Amino acid sequence: MVFSSMTFLWIFLPIVFVLSLIVRNIKAINIILLVFSLLFYAWGEPAYLLILLASVFMNWGLGLMMERYEEHKKEVLVLSLIGNIGIIGYFKYCNFLLGTIDSILPITLPRYDISLPIGISFFTFQAMSYIIDLYRGQYKAQKSLINLALYISFFPQLIAGPIVKYKDIEEQILDRNVCLEKRATGFRRFIYGLGKKVIISNVLAQVVDTIYAMDLAQISGAMAWLAAICYMLEIYYDFSGYSDMAIGLGRMFGFEFLENFNYPYISASIKEFWRRWHISLSSWFRDYLYIPLGGNRKGIHRTYLNLIIVFAVTGLWHGASWTFVIWGLYHGFFLIIERMGFGKILLKSRILGTIYSLIVVVIGWVFFRADSIHFALAFIKRMVLFFNYGESGAILGTILSVKTVIILVIGIIAAGPFQKLFEIKGLKTISAKWKNSSIEAIYLFIILLYCILLLANDTYNPFIYFRF
Known part of the structure; x- marks a missing residue:
């Protein structure tokens, strides 16, 4: 089950939300949330639930x-x-x-029919951070057991993060304030993410x-750039939207x-x-891999090696394919280049730094999206x-409709430039008045209604990080 599905929006969420309103005892609410989280996970493939439960018990x-046994x-x-x-390791x-x-040795090994449990990378990393x-x-x-199971399997962040560390919500599991204002801001954030x-x-x-389904011979330079830019925006709005909903x-x-x-x-370097x-993943690898390897404390060459290891693993975390590994190493390479002195040059002009970062990132996403390195x-x-x-x-005329062009323009503007504009002194007041206003409430209602109409009339509803 995904958040952007009619089943979740019309059945699952209303039921669990109403039950949380009726029940006042925090322990009882935790049990309700745990039961519904397990149901949420088992919805698509019940057999996967056994893997999740095994992780929890272990x-x-x-x-x-x-x-x-402290010793x-x-x-x-x-x-x-x-x-x-x-x-x-086994499943993925x-x-x-x-x-x-x-591919290395002159042998042929057997393959196994192993289905990938949804969200296994996320709940496994949460469990590891706990230990x-x-x-x-x-x-x-x-x-x-109930409290730890709720931490690992809580449905908002179960299948696509953010990766939540136990220390950040330990106290919230036992004692949390659920006021009307917090619920309202939660609905607000959810609707923006759904949009x-x-x-x-x-x-x-x-x-x-x-475009990616076309034969390479049919893809022109303009089409390649269009697909790359659209994918850069698609994966951002897909994943950040899911994080907002979570x-x-x-x-x-x-x-x-x-x-x-x-x-x-809007970053002016790959480091930025x-x-x-994906801040939760970056901080996870920093705290549990980069720093234990020595971080930047054991000399410059060891630092470079640590970065290579971390970003190779980061790529592999996203998928069992060499395209993901290359994507991770690609980003690691530019981080090393910036550490070698290029980062200081980027500091001289944020505009040039941002252009450089966008070019590096958009090309990197091609490795992430492609089925093969070739x-x-x-x-x-x-x-x-x-x-x-x-x-x-x-061909472009058949791919790009007026609606698509409008969405593309909106996507580019809303990915950072619009928000940076409202950081300018004088516009902050307008932004503050808009937030939580009746006008914003109407706007959110329109977004929600439009999303429901789109989901009701169109079965095309992919989710990129669902398979990670």
Whole structure:
């Protein structure tokens, strides 16, 4: 089940929300939220629920064991890492590893029919952060199986994040304030996120899918750039929209999740981009991989090696394919270049830095979207040497409708420039008056109504991060 579905909007959410209003006891509400979270996860494929429950029981038991046997806490930590990485490794990377070995050695290994459980990367990383921070002594082990299960499986952030650290919501599980104002701001955030997903991302996704499905010989330079730009916006509005909906849903039930996006496309460097893009994942890798590897404390060459490792793993986290690994290493390369001195040059002009960042990011997304490295390189070649490829006016005319052009323009403006404009002194007052006003309420109602109409009339509703 996804948030942008009629089942969720008309049945699941109203029921669980009304129940949370009727029931006042926090422990009873937690049980209700846990039951509905498990139902939410089991909706598409009930068998996956067993994997989620296995992860919950394993980490709950190991957490208690770590606290009880203090002298063996390192061994318990290693055991938990083996268990958690083993779960995600088997289901997500088994066939990828076998295929990689096949390509290196003159042997043919068998493949296994393994379905990827939805959201496994997200709930596994949450479970790992719980155990690692427990090992570091940042809190006591959670003795209540229900409370830990709610933390790992809470439906707003279960299948696509943000990745929530236990220390950030430990107190909220036991005691949280669910006032009318918080519920209202939650609905507000949810509707904005739904609009991002349904109104903008879904429309741009159709352009991207159409061009990427074409034969390479038919794709001109202009079409390649159109698809690349549309995908850059599609993935942003898809994922940031989902994060907005998750944060909004959390507030409806009294939880405060940390922000996951901060207008990444206005970044003036790749370093800044990763401070603004998928913030919960960036901070996870910083806290649990980059710093333990030594961070930047063991010399410049070790720092570069650590960055390469972190971004190779970041790419692999997104998918079991070499295109994702190349995408991660690509970003790591530019981070190293910036550390070597190019970052200081970028500081001299934010405009040039932003242009540089956008070009790097939009080309990088081609590797992320392509099915193979060969296709990605051929696609990028058409972008770089666009003048060598034929005209595409007639084909573009069939792909780009007036509606699509309008959505594309809105997507570009709303991805950062519009928000930066309202940071100018004098316009802040207008922005403050708009927020939580009756006019905004009407605007939100129109967005919600339009989204429902679109979902009712169109079954095309992809979700990129659903498979990660």
